Every structure is written in C-alpha cells, then in structure tokens.
Amino acid sequence: MRFGIVVFPGSNCDYDTLYVLKDVLKQESFFLWHKDHDLKRADCIILPGGFSYGDYLRSGAIARFSPLMQEIKEFALSGGIVVGICNGFQVLLELGLLPGAMLRNKNLKFLCQYVHVRIENTETPFTNKGKLGQVLTIPIAHFDGNYYTDQNNLKKIKQNHQITLRYCNPDGSLSEKANVNGSMEQIAGLTNEKRNVLGMMPHPERASESLLGSCDGQIIFKSIINYLK
Amino acid sequence: MKVRVLVSFKESVLDPQGQAVKNALLTLGYDFIKDVRQGKVFEIEIDHISQKKIDQVIPEISHKVLSNPIIEKFDWEIIE
Numbered sequence: 001m002r003f004g005i006v007v008f009p010g011s012n013c014d015y016d017t018l019y020v021l022k023d024v025l026k027q028e029s030f031f032l033w034h035k036d037h038d039l040k041r042a043d044c045i046i047l048p049g050g051f052s053y054g055d056y057l058r059s060g061a062i063a064r065f066s067p068l069m070q071e072i073k074e075f076a077l078s079g080g081i082v083v084g085i086c087n088g089f090q091v092l093l094e095l096g097l098l099p100g101a102m103l104r105n106k107n108l109k110f111l112c113q114y115v116h117v118r119i120e121n122t123e124t125p126f127t128n129k130g131k132l133g134q135v136l137t138i139p140i141a142h143f144d145g146n147y148y149t150d151q152n153n154l155k156k157i158k159q160n161h162q163i164t165l166r167y168c169n170p171d172g173s174l175s176e177k178a179n180v181n182g183s184m185e186q187i188a189g190l191t192n193e194k195r196n197v198l199g200m201m202p203h204p205e206r207a208s209e210s211l212l213g214s215c216d217g218q219i220i221f222k223s224i225i226n227y228l229k
Numbered sequence: 230m231k232v233r234v235l236v237s238f239k240e241s242v243l244d245p246q247g248q249a250v251k252n253a254l255l256t257l258g259y260d261f262i263k264d265v266r267q268g269k270v271f272e273i274e275i276d277h278i279s280q281k282k283i284d285q286v287i288p289e290i291s292h293k294v295l296s297n298p299i300i301e302k303f304d305w306e307i308i309e
Contacts, residue, residue, distance in 0.1 A: 058297055065294075094297065101299040104245050148242060148300060182245075 004042030047088025106182025165189030237268030
C-alpha cells in the first residue's frame with residue numbers, strides 16, 4: 001500500500017508516522033509537501049500531528065488553506081482513505097471533512113499522557129482488525145482536544161455510528177474522569193458519514209512498538225492495510 | 230481604513246478560558262463580576278473601498294477565516 005504523509009510547517013509527528021509505516025509495517029510511504037498539488041498516487045493520506053502554522057488563529061485553521069488540501073478534499077469526497085491524527089484531526093474539522101470543532105481542554109492544560117480508548121465501531125477501514133469494546137492504550141498530546149458539536153450533528157453522528165473511539169477507564173467503562181479533555185460523548189475518534197475519513201486525537205504512531213510501551217496503535221494502521229488489500 | 234473584527238464563542242459554547250479569568254477576578258474580590266467571555270480582536274487595515282464592498286467582504290472573511298462558525302460568532306466595525 002502507498003501511504004502519503006502530509007508535511008505542513010510545524011508538523012512534528014511526520015517522521016514518527018513515516019517510520020512506523022515504512023520500517024515497522026513495511027509499507028511504501030512518503031512525504032507530501034503541503035504546497036504541492038500531487039498526492040503521488042497514495043492509497044491513504046495521513047495528516048500527522050504537530051502544530052501546523054504554530055496553531056495560529058485556531059488549531060488547524062491555516063493548514064486548511066494549504067494548496068494540497070484541495071486535492072485531499074477531492075480525494076476524500078471521492079471515497080479515498082484519509083486519517084487525521086491530533087493536529088491532523090483539527091485540520092479535518094476546520095476543512096469540514098468531519099463535523100464539529102475542538103475547544104480547549106476542560107482543565108485548560110496541555111495533556112501529554114497515555115489514555116485508554118474503547119473501539120466503538122469495527123466496521124470501518126480503521127478499526128476492522130480490532131474487536132468491539134476493545135480497550136487500546138495510546139498516548140495523547142494536545143491542548144485543544146475537547147470535541148464539540150451542536151445537538152443536531154451529535155444526533156446524526158450517533159445515528160450513523162460515526163463515533164469510532166471513546167475515552168474510557170482501563171476496564172472499558174466510561175466516566176467523567178476518564179474523559180480527560182471534556183469531549184462530548186467522550187469522543188476520541190470520529191469518522192465521516194461514509195466512514196472513509198477518520199480523525200483521532202490519540203497518537204497511534206507513538207504506540208506501535210512494544211519497546212515504546214504499547215503496540216495498540218498498530219491496530220489502526222493494520223486495519224487500513226487490511227482494508228486496502 | 231481600519232476595520233476591527235471581534236470573534237467570540239457562541240453563548241451555547243462553554244468558554245473555559247473565560248471561566249478561569251472570571252474565577253481569578255472573583256478571587257481578587259471583584260464579587261460583582263457575573264461572567265467573562267474571552268475572544269479575539271483583529272484590526273485590519275484596508276484600501277479605501279466602497280461601503281457596499283466592505284459590507285460584503287468583511288463578513289465574508291470573518292466567516293470563512295477569522296472565526297470557526299461552529300463555535301464562534303463575530304462582530305465588526307470601521308474604526309478609522
């Protein structure tokens with residue numbers, strides 16, 4: 001499979017993502033510069049974490065206007081597989097490929113820690129190698145991850161089973177405390193209605209080798225590889 | 230010409246930064262403070278263009294770029 005990882009000024013998880021896909025999972029992977037207009041025949045586009053444009057204006061707000069985003073939007077609207085991780089999730093929200101917006105974390109702190117997230121839907125290109133209710137241990141690192149949408153959209157999101165990952169306790173139960181950033185419906189990962197676009201705040205590329213503490217992030221990447229096969 | 234655009238959270242959206250400022254003010258003894266909402270101000274210098282054009286273009290850029298309409302609202306005025 002061909003994975004294209006988009007690089008914005010301020011992206012800082014681009015090399016980690018490339019390393020996991022190329023060296024750990026042995027996939028053909030390459031960077032896509034945000035100013036180009038070429039997706040290089042990628043089967044899957046990944047918007048990595050970081051602080052594109054220094055998070056100026058709003059997280060992800062300026063990256064949305066990068067030249068390559070036009071191609072990515074068309075790719076996604078024609079069914080292409082797109083994943084936004086952390087800042088990439090924020091860009092997808094600003095771009096309108098996913099519904100809602102991110103507010104500052106409820107405790108106003110930058111959170112950099114392992115969290116537990118529960119798989120809510122396995123019928124997606126991103127979670128088909130997992131089990132329903134499976135708890136993944138993956139780190140987060142963000143200031144603006146407090147998911148918000150209006151009640152109408154929330155109803156639609158729930159009806160269409162777009163919630164893919166929820167913050168939970170180690171045993172999979174939900175609680176106010178486990179919802180570290182205050183997200184609506186404990187949303188940690190969300191797809192669009194067609195389920196070909198995923199945004200997630202946890203960093204699967206930081207949890208893809210047992211040496212680094214967790215391999216759970218591999219489930220996301222292996223699901224995509226499995227889906228595209 | 231100068232235009233000032235004020236972007237702030239919609240009433241329906243919780244503003245944790247505004248809440249933190251409010252709590253700080255209450256701690257300082259300003260007990261008459263009822264609520265604080267935090268926002269952003271943009272001062273934009275522009276060429277002299279017609280009032281009609283301003284009425285069209287300032288809301289346009291405020292909606293498209295300066296605010297996220299899902300969570301924020303905006304207000305604007307000509308200041309110079």
